[in-house]
Amino acid sequence: MGRPLRHPGARSPDLRMIMSATRSGSEPSAALLTAASLASQAAGQGTAMHAFCTQLYPMLRSITGQGVRDTLAAIGHHIPLTVTEVPTGTKIFDWEVPQEWVVRAAWIKGPDGRKVVDIADHNLHLVNYSAPFRGTLTLDELRPHLFSLPDRPDWIPYRTQYFKRDWGFCLTDRQLQALEPGSYEVCVDTDLVQGSMTFGECILPGDSTEEVLVSTHVCHPSLANDNLSGIATATWLAKTLAALPRRRYTYRFIFIPATIGAICWLSQRQDVTQRVAHGVVISGVGDGGQYHYKRSRRGNADIDRIMALMLAESGEAHEQIPFFPYGYDERQFCSPGFNLPMGCFSRSTYGSYPQYHTSADNLDFIRPEHLERSLQLLLTAFGMVERNGTYLNLSPFGEPQLGRRGLYSLIGGHNEGQKLQLALLWVLNQSDGTNSLLDITEKADLPFGLIHQAAEALLNCGLLGEGRTPV
Amino acid sequence: MGRPLRHPGARSPDLRMIMSATRSGSEPSAALLTAASLASQAAGQGTAMHAFCTQLYPMLRSITGQGVRDTLAAIGHHIPLTVTEVPTGTKIFDWEVPQEWVVRAAWIKGPDGRKVVDIADHNLHLVNYSAPFRGTLTLDELRPHLFSLPDRPDWIPYRTQYFKRDWGFCLTDRQLQALEPGSYEVCVDTDLVQGSMTFGECILPGDSTEEVLVSTHVCHPSLANDNLSGIATATWLAKTLAALPRRRYTYRFIFIPATIGAICWLSQRQDVTQRVAHGVVISGVGDGGQYHYKRSRRGNADIDRIMALMLAESGEAHEQIPFFPYGYDERQFCSPGFNLPMGCFSRSTYGSYPQYHTSADNLDFIRPEHLERSLQLLLTAFGMVERNGTYLNLSPFGEPQLGRRGLYSLIGGHNEGQKLQLALLWVLNQSDGTNSLLDITEKADLPFGLIHQAAEALLNCGLLGEGRTPV
Amino acid sequence: MGRPLRHPGARSPDLRMIMSATRSGSEPSAALLTAASLASQAAGQGTAMHAFCTQLYPMLRSITGQGVRDTLAAIGHHIPLTVTEVPTGTKIFDWEVPQEWVVRAAWIKGPDGRKVVDIADHNLHLVNYSAPFRGTLTLDELRPHLFSLPDRPDWIPYRTQYFKRDWGFCLTDRQLQALEPGSYEVCVDTDLVQGSMTFGECILPGDSTEEVLVSTHVCHPSLANDNLSGIATATWLAKTLAALPRRRYTYRFIFIPATIGAICWLSQRQDVTQRVAHGVVISGVGDGGQYHYKRSRRGNADIDRIMALMLAESGEAHEQIPFFPYGYDERQFCSPGFNLPMGCFSRSTYGSYPQYHTSADNLDFIRPEHLERSLQLLLTAFGMVERNGTYLNLSPFGEPQLGRRGLYSLIGGHNEGQKLQLALLWVLNQSDGTNSLLDITEKADLPFGLIHQAAEALLNCGLLGEGRTPV
Secondary structure, X not given: OOOOOOOOOOOOOOHHHHHHOOOOOOOHHHHXXXXXXXXXXXXXXXXXXXXXXXXXXXXXXXXOOHXXXXXXXXXXXXXXXXXXXXXXXXXXXXXXXOOEEEEEEEEEEOOOOOEEEEOOOOHHHEOEOXXXXXXXXXXXXXXXXXXXXXXOOOOOEOOEOOOXXXXXXEOOXXXXXXXXXXXXXXXXXXXXXXXXXXXXXXEEOOOOOOEEEEEEEOOOOOOHHHHHHHHHHHHHHHHHHHOOOOOOOEEEEEEEOOOHHHHHHHHHOHHHHOOEEEEEEEOOOOOOOOEEEEXXXXXXXXXXXXXXXXXXXXXXXXXXXXXXXXXXXXXXXXXXXXXXXXXXXXXXXXXXXXXXXXXXXXXXXXXXXXXXXXXXXXXXXXXXXXXXXXXXXXXXXXXOOOHHHOOOOOOOOOHXXXXXXXXXXXXXXXXXXXXXXXXXXXXXXXXXXXXXXHHHHHHHHOOEEEEEOOX | OOOOOOOOOOOOOOHHHHHHOOOOOOOHHHHHOOHHHHHHHHOOOHHHHHHHHHHHOOOOOOOOOHHHHHHHHHHOOOOOOEEEEEEOOXXXXXXXXXXXXXXXXXXXXXXXXXXXEEOOOOHHHEOEOOOOEEEEEEHHHHHHHEEOOOOOOOOOEOOEOOOOOOOOEEOOHHHHHHOOOOEEEEEEEEEEEOOEEEEEEEEEOOOOOOEEEEEEEOOOOOOHHHHHHHHHHHHHHHHHHHOOOOOOXXXXXXXXXXXXXXXXXXXXXXXXXXXXXXXEEEOOOOOOOOEEEEOOOOOOOHHHHHHHHHHXXXXXXXXXXXXXXXXXXXXXXXXXXXXXXXXXXXXXOOOOOOOOOEOOOOOOOOOHHHHHHHHHHHHHHHHHHHHOOEEEEOOOOXXXXXXXXXXXXXXXXXXXXXXXXXXHHHHHHHOEEEEEHHHHHHHHOOOHHHHHHHHHHHHHHXXXXXXEOOO | OOOOOOOOOOOOOOHHHHHHOOOOOOOHHHHHOOHHHHHHHHOOXXXXXXXXXXXXXXXXXXXXXXXXXXXXXXXXXXXOOEEEEEEOOOEEOOEEOOOEEEEEEEEEEOOOOOEEEEOOOOHHHEOEOOOXXXXXXXXXXXXXXEEOOOOOOOOXXXXXXXXXXXXXXXXXXXXXXXXXXXXXXXXXXXXXXXXXXXXXXXXXXXXOOOEEEEEEEOOOOOOHHHHHHHHHHHHHHHHHHHOOOOOOOEEEEEEEOOOHHHHHHHHHOHHHHOOEEEEEEEOOOXXXXXXXXEOOOOOOOHHHHHHHHHHHHHOXXXXXXXXXXXXXXXXXXXXXXXXXXXXXXXXXXXXXXXXXXXXXXOOOOOOHHHHHHHXXXXXXXXHHHHHOOEEEEOOOOOOOOOHHHOOOOOOOOOHHHHHHHHHHHHHHHHOEEEEEHHHHHHHHOOXXXXXXXXXXXXXXXXOEEEEEOOO
């Protein structure tokens, strides 16, 4: 600014010292959650996250069944997880929990008696939720049950038929073209039984009963980006947040089958939905595409603004997408009866890349560094969620004397100090009880971390009070 | 989208069958008013509309008098019309109904005794509302009473002097230049008498007493675009809507003298103004210029948004104009005491083309195809007015099961089916009782017709209820 | 427009006559305050304003002391001024009034016994608020007390150290470089005593007790643009407004030390702050830079919109700046406890030019024509403040008959008359009690003066009434 500072003070205080001093009372957690300290915990986690995906890849997941249970068990080795089984036939809003799918074997033997397709080779070979069948068919009779991708002759497509009692096989187009006329023996050794639908929850209690809800689906078999990347990232997020000595919000991570699983969870946890203050669906965060955030139905919820701010501060190329009522499970969480403040965080979006829902969405398609970066960005966003608040300037008539409280940087102070000084003035000027730190950040066009740092310093000095409890 | 649809259903329903099924209760009319069915009735009407303009062209209209009565009588052959006479001297707000103008003859004879100007040749030759006069004048004495357009030497201008007791003649500049010095005999055989002001109304009752008001002026003599195009289009609109077995709104078409006629109608129908839900002034819709819609004083009334949407969907080049308090009779309907939700629909606008208010605004200046297209667009807009509504998703917790209700298109369904599926999801997601179909259309960026089709299907299935009665 | 006017009227009235006719009752002042009549009073004042700056330039101003008192005494020769002394130690919100600074002499003698720096040569040589000191130092001991601008070797910087008990000298870098090793005698013959802080107020009573607050700081010694330009302009503004026979608002001009002086005034005049309807901080208005207006914290106060409109109508290149909580005293007036509707008006902004806070901000840096133009623009803005109001169309049903009231210009009227006619229609259409003349001006995109002229004409005709008292 060039104008001489009027309050040089006897000695410049070390602001980090002021900030780390224990403040009596409410928010010791916040001090721990500096942007750096929380997000930095992502460092080096990519390799372990990718290894976890590798462990989960072979499991045969569907919207029900053993694959989901095995997946949840693996997650439970990393974070505290509660598993809920909802019996077949249970009424869940407009739906019922379907029969559980049991798979023992599934193959087709060719005219020469050799297996031409076998689920033992790849989970995607069997159309998901295929009903049991045993028989011998001509190639022509068999064809309507076979699905391939002619323009991607080496990839196996992923298909489901949850609500149609039928069976089918997916194979590469090269496999399909090689089939010769003749007699084919088909074995679909599956069952649809009275069982249950399974979901997992990891709850990390916080100072408040208000919750941050993180959802990812667990129903895709042997697909890496569209499923495993979300599971691994959500698991590591939970693991990192669980290690904090204290959290302001209660965090709930849910691992659910898509669509009907989301509807099932919503019907079983209607009381919880009342307490969701912020939320995010995580999906497709391991590939190399640019980041996308799809806003909640509300359009301008705090989580929407925080994600926008975090992505802008991250320096990553990214795009924000307005809400639309299809895509991932945000379509359920944002149905009009709930209208939760939840968007969807992803790299490449739903259905936008050729590998999507094919065997090419494999463990090579996702990279440790992409998983790690996604974890880091989400931790940064949750750091903002934790640290945002609305305060009250307790000395609102003119500017208070920052100098005698040691808050003013020295004459000719370094650039960072000048920015902090602006942040102090912004926080004081705007803290009339209506503006959150997020609001102030948007107006001041300064980093959120700096605004929060200023607010902490002012809280420690008694110049700022709790205007409105943040949750 | 690429994601496998989860509810293929046993068989794909024919959505048109579902939609045409009789729904018990409220809105049978809506089914008839598909975009196609209503707007398509414009097809082939252009010729008859132009012929009607040709019939009306020779009548000597003014703000009062026989020309207006003859015009209303001709309109009355096409639609049910009530004619109201308001006597001279009647107080109409800040004004009084003026004396009625009677014209028997008007001409000027030159020094050689031959008529140089004669109203029998063209109605525009006499300045409208000229007071009676008889006398012989020199050319110099006559000149202040003669009006021409020097830069358009073959066109006769249109002039009025309603509030000044004087007389005058309009002629081509070629006629004016040809006049030689000498003695001119002037005959203005007119009268200004205790009579009345006349207007016509066509009322088409609907389910609701709320009204859609359509206004056009009937006071211009022998001007085609600026008057006859509006009269013909309003008449054909009324004729088409009258043929419907049922209407949701009551429609009122008013055929009134401009300005003072609008004030007169407003003063005589103050009760009606309370019930106007939507309205439009129609003027200048027969020429080849691009379309314009001038928004109402409210700026964002439903009719403003519907006109904007209709024009955007039409593919026509067009422009929207913010309200300003001059122009056509919207300036009266939008005076602060009424502030009706009425804009003005036109092709070339008020005063913007050289032919405006001259003899060149003749029957060649308007074309059957332009009249027909204007009719078609207005029918499309009224189709939207009729079909707009605000509904309530009766299964608002998560998505309802569309499959078992036969609403989901087949796997790999055609493009149109996919769009309808998106429309179904948009209507379900947004129908929380606050968003009208118009709101949803704007958010979804899908055609209004598709959104309405989805709403109808959902109403028929019982998934949607009447959130708020639309009128 | 092209359309024939319907109300030519027998004779066109002279609108200026109508407007100058005495209207019974409320606002005789407004008639005097036509844009031209008020702003025109700036003409020729630049020379006297610059001469006043020249008179004030040598005074040694600081945040307290005799320099401020001498400055206020000089202002008091031009306008009625009340001077308030607030004793040292008085609690003013979070601060206390500091000790008063007394300066008798300050110099440094070189090894040869000759004075190398002397406050008698330039007020900026002594660091403002230097504590008393007497002693002999080596050049090395002296250096930490000496300040220069290496990149501007002929300019003396301006430095203060209000809150640090120390002393220092400012000198040109050429002077500094010329100093030879040896023994230096230093004399800082100052005192910091129990005294007072001084500010001046000029109050011009108006019809309303609501106030327009104009603030400028008086604490900078021998700096021309950053201080004297504001003092002179505020003084001449007050002088011009004082000469009016009547004002609608009460005007309060305050001449205060910056920052702590603003806080002191606010603490002493808390009751007044309740009555501030509009305000502006004036600073840096004598240089040749383009105009800037920094908006109030409210962002869209009437004064913000008026300044924007005035600058747009002025034809001057200019920039509007959103509020930020540092800069001049708007940071105090806009602190959250007050949040006054006050912005800051300047040419070159705070700290943005090299001469800022150096001896180069001298009497040559400011020009009579720049001072005069600033006065003129502020008078124009205050003319808008005085003339703005919200009225009620008393004939709101359709358009009233302007013709019989002589308000319609003649057929083919001149261009200015047509614009006035549009203004009349805009004022009538929008005056429903919610739109001020400022609102109408913004919507109509016509000059404010024309809208006000139309409103006056309509008030005189009885077509408009006092909707809401403007203050």
